[in-house]
Amino acid sequence: MKLTASAGLHGSITVPGDKSISHRAVMFGALADGDTHISGFLMGEDCLSTIECFRRMGVPVEISGQEVLVHGVGLHGLKAPDSPLYTGNSGTTTRLLSGILAAQPFPVTMTGDASIEKRPMGRIITPLRQMGAAIDGRDGSFCPLTIRPAALHGITYEMPVASAQLKSAVLLAGLYADGPTTVIEPAPSRDHTERMLRALGAQVESDGCRITIHAPQTLQAVDLAVPGDISSAAFFLVAGAVVPNSTLTIRDVGINPTRDGVIEVLRAMGADLTISNVREGAEPVADLTVRSSRLHGTEIKGALIPRLIDELPVLAAAAAFAEGETVIRDAQELKVKESNRITAMVNELTRAGADCTETADGMIIRGGKPLHGAAFESYHDHRIAMSMAVLALGAAGESEILNPEVVSISYPGFFDSLRMIGG
Ligand code: S3P
Numbered sequence: 001m002k003l004t005a006s007a008g009l010h011g012s013i014t015v016p017g018d019k020s021i022s023h024r025a026v027m028f029g030a031l032a033d034g035d036t037h038i039s040g041f042l043m044g045e046d047c048l049s050t051i052e053c054f055r056r057m058g059v060p061v062e063i064s065g066q067e068v069l070v071h072g073v074g075l076h077g078l079k080a081p082d083s084p085l086y087t088g089n090s091g092t093t094t095r096l097l098s099g100i101l102a103a104q105p106f107p108v109t110m111t112g113d114a115s116i117e118k119r120p121m122g123r124i125i126t127p128l129r130q131m132g133a134a135i136d137g138r139d140g141s142f143c144p145l146t147i148r149p150a151a152l153h154g155i156t157y158e159m160p161v162a163s164a165q166l167k168s169a170v171l172l173a174g175l176y177a178d179g180p181t182t183v184i185e186p187a188p189s190r191d192h193t194e195r196m197l198r199a200l201g202a203q204v205e206s207d208g209c210r211i212t213i214h215a216p217q218t219l220q221a222v223d224l225a226v227p228g229d230i231s232s233a234a235f236f237l238v239a240g241a242v243v244p245n246s247t248l249t250i251r252d253v254g255i256n257p258t259r260d261g262v263i264e265v266l267r268a269m270g271a272d273l274t275i276s277n278v279r280e281g282a283e284p285v286a287d288l289t290v291r292s293s294r295l296h297g298t299e300i301k302g303a304l305i306p307r308l309i310d311e312l313p314v315l316a317a318a319a320a321f322a323e324g325e326t327v328i329r330d331a332q333e334l335k336v337k338e339s340n341r342i343t344a345m346v347n348e349l350t351r352a353g354a355d356c357t358e359t360a361d362g363m364i365i366r367g368g369k370p371l372h373g374a375a376f377e378s379y380h381d382h383r384i385a386m387s388m389a390v391l392a393l394g395a396a397g398e399s400e401i402l403n404p405e406v407v408s409i410s411y412p413g414f415f416d417s418l419r420m421i422g423g
Pocket of ligand 1: 019021163165190309333
């Protein structure tokens with residue numbers, strides 16, 4: 001994909017549905033009694049992997065445009081698949097499904113692509129085994145995972161990392177446990193699982209970083225509207241902030257407080273960003289407007305990290321345009337995403353002329369150096385490809401994004417959206 005420097009980005013767009021919420025809508029809809037209509041579903045490859053896994057376990061799922069109809073089979077209605085489940089590139093599918101599969105009365109094997117086979121699964125194997133699950137991984141903690149039938153009991157689990165995938169895997173296993181299950185997080189991670197399970201009638205109590213689920217008798221289907229993904233909106237927020245003469249509005253974006261760290265950080269960097277038309281619901285939604293401005297460096301660390309973990313690559317790109325130093329710390333988790341996102345971003349920002357250094361738990365970007373176009377690697381990682389596309393719009397000259405098709409993991413029409421706003 002070739003991109004050139006932009007003279008200004010303008011317009012009002014919507015971004016595809018939230019990836020985390022789309023996955024959960026299919027999974028929990030499958031386990032509910034009754035039909036779940038999902039609107040605004042993300043038709044990205046990861047969420048389609050989730051649909052395929054549930055179809056393979058006997059759950060009828062109909063797709064029409066961005067609407068999905070899941071015919072729930074109830075908590076105990078899943079059937080054994082006739083061969084291993086394939087989760088593609090999707091960590092959310094793999095980890096959340098592990099919690100559900102640990103409680104099923106049939107054995108199952110789960111496998112994914114080359115990236116999934118490198119991602120740590122020990123973090124879910126440990127608590128699920130404490131609950132009584134019979135789960136094994138290749139070399140102890142990698143995919144393929146094999147899961148055999150076992151009775152689960154409730155536990156209290158202190159999580160070593162702030163991960164919503166880990167939290168959700170344990171809570172989902174807790175749906176089937178013989179007593180309450182409690183997880184304690186080191187810092188709050190996205191809470192879509194808790195919100196959606198409550199909407200389906202489950203008893204889920206949250207008290208700061210401590211969440212308890214009581215195994216319900218049933219989940220009741222409700223219609224679910226998926227808001228626009230703030231992680232996708234983030235590319236346009238940064239593009240609008242760094243490309244001069246830009247004004248962009250991104251409508252209907254989910255602004256769940258466990259996900260809105262990108263707004264806080266861009267404002268701290270001096271971005272002109274307004275939130276309007278806020279609508280409260282199971283998930284809060286709003287319109288976001290950004291106008292170009294001069295950005296300055298900032299520090300991103302601590303409890304803020306889980307609130308913007310997927311936005312760190314594009315925030316690193318923003319930092320390359322900002323005056324002064326940006327320090328990202330406490331972000332070791334970035335090393336075990338779809339790629340090592342610390343190494344990937346430091347390599348590619350350096351290729352564009354930025355001055356940045358990798359650290360043990362993040363990176364330091366000394367911004368404000370002139371940036372130029374280049375041929376950027378994607379590392380088979382959707383968010384690296386999109387982050388470098390945003391950088392390319394603000395850098396001098398021409399750029400190429402290699403393997404651009406990887407954006408279809410979370411944002412199939414990304415480059416069309418960029419063209420629509422004048423990119
Ligand atoms: C997700 C949680 C995060 C995030 C991922 C989606 C989820 O991962 O990076 O893209 O839907 O629960 P971790 O739980 O590993 O932090």
